[in-house]
Amino acid sequence: MIDPISKGQIRPDSRTTPPDGRPHRLQPKWRKDFPIDTGQDEYVSRRELVKFMVLTSGAFAVGQFWLVVRSLMRRGEAQPPAAPVAEVGELPIGGAKTFHYPEGSPPRLLVRLGENRFVAYDQQCTHLLCPVVPAVKEGALHCPCHHGWFDIETGEPTAGPPRRALPRVLVETRGDQVWATGVEEPQT
């Protein structure tokens, strides 16, 4: 079939007269949004796509400011009050247990490294939130899902996909109990 535009029968900028006979600028919005002619229709569809992209741009800007607000909220957060999380005699050297600090938090992992040495971190891997398990002999915490490794002394990632350190829970021994005294977010 021969295209009537290329054949010269229809001019590319031709506009069909609307049924009511009024000029195009006086037509209702719905008729402007759904034009009869191919050329006008292409123009409207591009214009609508630009509108949609600007809406997406607005959503990204809102997300960016949401991060600013969350950041300000995080700065204003006080450390939770200290709380006992385990008995000293409860864990052998090299042993570990999970706890929640503060109440309702994601699970934390307490590991006994020596007679009076305890460390505690978030149990969730910073890669994809799989639970990490202690590998005390290797001096590491291991995420078995994707073979991520963290230094057990610092919580820093040492191998595998994780790029961020595990948040550290500050712990100290008071008498025969281990107390959590705060949470330390990793710094880059």
Added chain:
Amino acid sequence: MRARPPFVRSRRMTIINGMLLLVIVLVSLQLWLLTATMNAWLAGDDSVEVPAAVVSLVCLGLNAGLLRYLTR
């Protein structure tokens, strides 16, 4: 004095395609900014949120300006 004739279809399409390309580039920049800022924020770095938000707002302003030009 005669009014300036409207752009012919081919020129209007060139203009709108150029604008669309520019908007897509700016939106891609915003997407990259948001993911990079989120990554830094999750790592405990609070120093990049405000500058990134300002740049994102500038991008939104440019996009809105282009849209305004297009729809006026």
